[in-house]
Amino acid sequence: MVPSAATTTPATTESRTHDASRTPGPHTTRHTVTVWAPPRTVFGLLADVANWPHVFGPTVHSEMLQDDGRDQLLRLWAFAGGQVRTWTSRRELDPAAGRIVFRQTVPAAPVAAMGGEWLVEAHADGGSRVTLLHDFRAVDDDPAAVTLIGEAVERNSRAELAALKGVAEQGEQRAELVFTFRDCEHVHGAAEDVFSFLDRADLWPERLPHVARLALTEDEPGVQHLDMDTRSSADGSLHNTTSVRICRPEELTIVYKQLRVPAALAGHTGRWVIEQDSADSARLAVTSWHTVTLDPEGVRQALGPAATLAEARALVRKSLGANSSATLRYAKEYAESRPS
Numbered sequence: 001m002v003p004s005a006a007t008t009t010p011a012t013t014e015s016r017t018h019d020a021s022r023t024p025g026p027h028t029t030r031h032t033v034t035v036w037a038p039p040r041t042v043f044g045l046l047a048d049v050a051n052w053p054h055v056f057g058p059t060v061h062s063e064m065l066q067d068d069g070r071d072q073l074l075r076l077w078a079f080a081g082g083q084v085r086t087w088t089s090r091r092e093l094d095p096a097a098g099r100i101v102f103r104q105t106v107p108a109a110p111v112a113a114m115g116g117e118w119l120v121e122a123h124a125d126g127g128s129r130v131t132l133l134h135d136f137r138a139v140d141d142d143p144a145a146v147t148l149i150g151e152a153v154e155r156n157s158r159a160e161l162a163a164l165k166g167v168a169e170q171g172e173q174r175a176e177l178v179f180t181f182r183d184c185e186h187v188h189g190a191a192e193d194v195f196s197f198l199d200r201a202d203l204w205p206e207r208l209p210h211v212a213r214l215a216l217t218e219d220e221p222g223v224q225h226l227d228m229d230t231r232s233s234a235d236g237s238l239h240n241t242t243s244v245r246i247c248r249p250e251e252l253t254i255v256y257k258q259l260r261v262p263a264a265l266a267g268h269t270g271r272w273v274i275e276q277d278s279a280d281s282a283r284l285a286v287t288s289w290h291t292v293t294l295d296p297e298g299v300r301q302a303l304g305p306a307a308t309l310a311e312a313r314a315l316v317r318k319s320l321g322a323n324s325s326a327t328l329r330y331a332k333e334y335a336e337s338r339p340s
Contacts, residue, residue: 024141026113029134029153033161036127037168039098043120045168046100047093049074053257053269054178054291055167058156060084061246061255069093073105077223077246080108080152084223084244087114110145113137130164132157173296176309177266180291183321185328187284189335191252191274194286197331198254198272199247201226208330210323212238222247226256230323264302264312267293268320286331288324292316 035042045055049072052059058079065088066073072091077084088106093099098120107114116134123129134153138145167174187194197207201224202216213229224245229238245256252274261268270290277285292313299312 025137025146026135027137027146027150029150029157031132031157031161033130033165034123034127035130035165035168037171039120039122039128041171042128042130042164042168043095043098043100045164046118046120047095049076052076054267054293056160056163058159060244060257078156080156081148083219084246087111110139110142111136111149112139112141114149128168130161132161177294177296178291179313179317180289181317181321182287182289183325183328184285184287185325185332186277186280187286187332187335188282189284189332189338190340191284192249193335193338194274194284194331195249195252195254197334198327199249201228201245204228204327207334208327210326222249232319262302263298264295264316265292265298266295270324284335286328288328290320290324292320 045051049062049064052062056078059076060079061077063075064072065075070093072093073088074091075086075088077086079085085108087104087108089102089104091100091102094101100118101115102117103115104111104113114134114136116132119131119133121129121131134157136149136153138149170177201214204211204214210231211228212231215227217225219225224247226243226245227240228242229240231238239262240260241258241262242260243256243258245254247254253271255271256269258265258268268290270288273287273289275285275287277283294309294312294316296309299307299309303312303315
């Protein structure tokens with residue numbers, strides 16, 4: 001019998017790494033987990049890279065560059081060793097075998113090479129057995145770098161398998177937990193000015209009434225870490241969130257992932273998009289997108305044992321929408337007041 005989601009065992013993994021003092025590599029690891037969900041469901045989650053930021057904690061943002069159904073070229077931004085790193089990978093998908101082979105084409109130092117595969121097999125007792133393999137080399141085979149990479153692979157592999165297990169075992173309920181919405185403002189101004197307003201989050205406490213405090217740091221240009229206190233529109237109370245943002249001026253987009261979320265949420269990602277309005281080329285359409293994952297237990301703790309997911313969705317939509325709409329209005333005022 002397949003255990004229910006309430007009685008599933010935690011993710012268990014095994015790993016093996018070559019000793020850097022005895023061999024220059026490649027170094028290999030192996031992690032496994034049993035997931036009480038059909039292999040087709042599990043494989044679908046692994047194949048759908050666009051949703052990885054909503055499934056895997058370390059993944060901040062993903063972009064599909066090429067995809068013909070079997071061969072994919074993608075770019076990922078994810079935490080590794082405490083920092084956000086980006087790389088490009090090529091993947092080969094074999095749904096019939098439940099296998100996805102991946103290889104980084106543009107690694108981020110200190111990684112010299114990184115690859116591996118996902119393998120999803122039917123479990124003898126029902127559900128799926130998932131294996132995640134990695135092989136890697138460090139730049140110049142530096143032993144310290146090998147240790148650093150190995151530790152990052154270990155943390156991320158365990159986190160990813162645990163997250164994959166949790167999401168897959170939610171089954172049909174996941175459709176009630178994840179939802180996306182947007183707010184939009186039309187602007188008669190320069191796209192660069194709108195982007196500047198959104199990019200300079202360090203100035204938001206001076207520019208936005210609902211932002212009480214904000215500390216901004218950057219790992220590198222365009223990768224921002226925000227620690228922010230916002231005021232509730234309902235009672236004026238302060239709420240703290242932390243997030244990481246990928247700012248891309250060349251594409252006039254900012255994507256972000258919250259790392260510390262309110263109790264009722266399991267996850268929150270979003271993006272700001274600036275583009276020409278398709279209905280009126282003389283103005284811009286500036287859109288704030290949110291994708292939210294509810295935490296059922298957190299909803300009950302925050303809103304009471306009788307609270308429904310529908311009520312939680314409505315409250316989250318109202319709260320997040322109020323702040324993003326306010327930011328859009330102030331960005332509009334800023335851009336339209338700038339010299340043309």
